[in-house]
Structures are given as structure tokens and as C-alpha cells.
Amino acid sequence: MLDLNQLTVFIRVVDEGSFTAAGKALGMPKSRVSRMVADLEASLGARLLQRTTRQLSMTEVGSAYYSRCRHLVHEIIEAHEMISDREGNPQGLLRIAVPMMAGSGVMGHYFARYQAQYPDVRLEVIHTDRPVNLIQEGFDLGVYLGDLPDSSLIARTLAESDSVLCAAPSYLARVGRPLHPHDLVQMRCVKIGEGSQPQTYELTHNETGEVVEVKVEPTISTNSVVAALGSMVQGAGIGDVHYLLAGEQFLNGQLVPLFTDWRLRPQPISLAYPSRQYLPRKVRVFIDFMVEEAQRLERVLDSLPTTEEQITAFAKLLRNEERKP
16 A cells, blocks of 8 residues: 655655755654655565665666656645645744855844744754755755855845945044045955955946946955954954945944945845745745845835935834834
8 A cells, every 4th residue: 555655755855865864854863764765665566766875866667656756746745735834823943054244234133023923933043154055954945145056946036235335434534535446456455255365346337337346455354244344343444245234334333335326246145945845834934024025125225316325224124213115
């Protein structure tokens, strides 16, 4: 007799690429996952998977069986989740991988708001700049700045990142305010990132479309956004930061924007997850929540004509001082 649980586990092992990853996704020990697949093979009288210490692959019979069954299993699970989602609130542990640059700013505000709306969900947020394998490491989703490293991931773009060159008033009082991007080569620079290579800034003039690329030797390089912002606030030099990172410093006057008639080359900010299948409600509502927040922020910023006004409005949104529709 067909055991749907065994079939489901087999499909999940193939989808995830290993017994370990499937066990994490299903919330069961690896040994149980392996046993259920073995029991399925015994009931069929055929080997479905070839197992080695380094690799897992399907046999010819296993590949044909998987191709015929996967869509049926996925449809059954989706139908079950559709009914479950209507009846219950999202719950459980939501694991999110976030790059250091994005995780050191506004994301904490959004995490708190999400958890306040969905108190039965527990968040585990890992801040790291190393490459993360979402499936193998058991993450539900990841936040990415720039292009995705893995084309197999499903991505939902939230916004284009808006970075701005800035400096502390104390530093500008000592060296003077730069009048053109080329003036940056004479200034001290705080670089957010690893390595001592020159920091490259590509700026485009808002009206003329002129593009200027400037390389500046960093006097401080750090992969800690908090440390970089602290150095800049203390007058260590100029740097480029995202609204997501320094809204409070702009609002408090600790940092001031430079070249507001120019814009730095933007990068996409995306949420990515391994598959549209088996997407738990806690993940779906988080994605919907972040998309709604990003769209609301974009509407506010697009309604303001100057960079200074946009920065102030953004910082107020973080403080919940201004909740525009």
C-alpha cells in the first residue's frame, strides 16, 4: 500500500539535494528521513536513490518515479496548506540570513514590526557576509544586496538601494565641503567592506546625465557598518551609506549628505528563498509584509523633491513619527 508520507519525504530529499537538508526542512532527524526512503524502496522493490558519502543521485527508475509523482505530491501539499493557512496564524521559527550591511540598519525595525504583528513567529536572524547556502544551512529566506549569487533561488525585489555620500559636520569644518565629485580624491575615506583596495564611486548628475567615476584611497576599511558609521560620525572622513543604515545619523545631524544633485549607482535589494513549493505561511506573510513596507517607503520618498527631505522622511518612518499611507 502506498504511504504518502514516505513518498513526500522522497520528493523532498530530491528537491533539497540531501537527507540532511530534507530533514531540516521537514523538522525530522536525518536517520528517520533515510529510513522512510528505504522503506519506500522496499515497498516498491526498486532502488530510487544512489547513496555515497559525497553525493546523492537518482537511479533511472527513481528519476522516472520522481517525475511522475512530484507534481501530484506538491499539489496535495499546497491544497493542505491552503486550508491550514485559512484556519491558523503563522507560527514557528523563521530563519533569515542577512548581509552585514543590510542588517545593521533599518532591518531591525522591520523585524520588530513583523514579530509584533505575528507574535507566534520566532525570528532567528544571522548577519553574515559569507556566501550562504539557504537550503543546506536551513534558512527560510535571505536578504541580498545586488545580484543573487545563485540563479536557482526565487527572488522578490523590494527596492533599488539609495546610497548617499556623506560626512560629519566636524570633518567638513576642517577640510571644507567638496564642490565636485573629483574633489573626493583629496579627502579621507571610510570604506565599508573588506580589503584596502581603492573605493570606487560612480555618480550620475540628476539633470545633465554626466557620469563621473572617482577612486579614493580608504584611510579606514572595515566590514562592520556600525564601526564605519561610528568613525564617520567622529569625523574620520567621507563615506557612502544607504538610507537603510544611517537614517538616525542623518536625522540627528551627525552626518550630512554630499552632492545631492548627483546619485550613486543603485543596487537591488531582494528577498530570496529556495522554492515556491512548500513555502510556509510564516515565510509568505513575511515577504508580503516587507513588500508592503518597501512600497510604502517608496511612495513617501518619491513624493519629496530633495535628498535632504527624503532622508528626513525616511528617518521619521523608522521612528514611527510619520506613517503615511
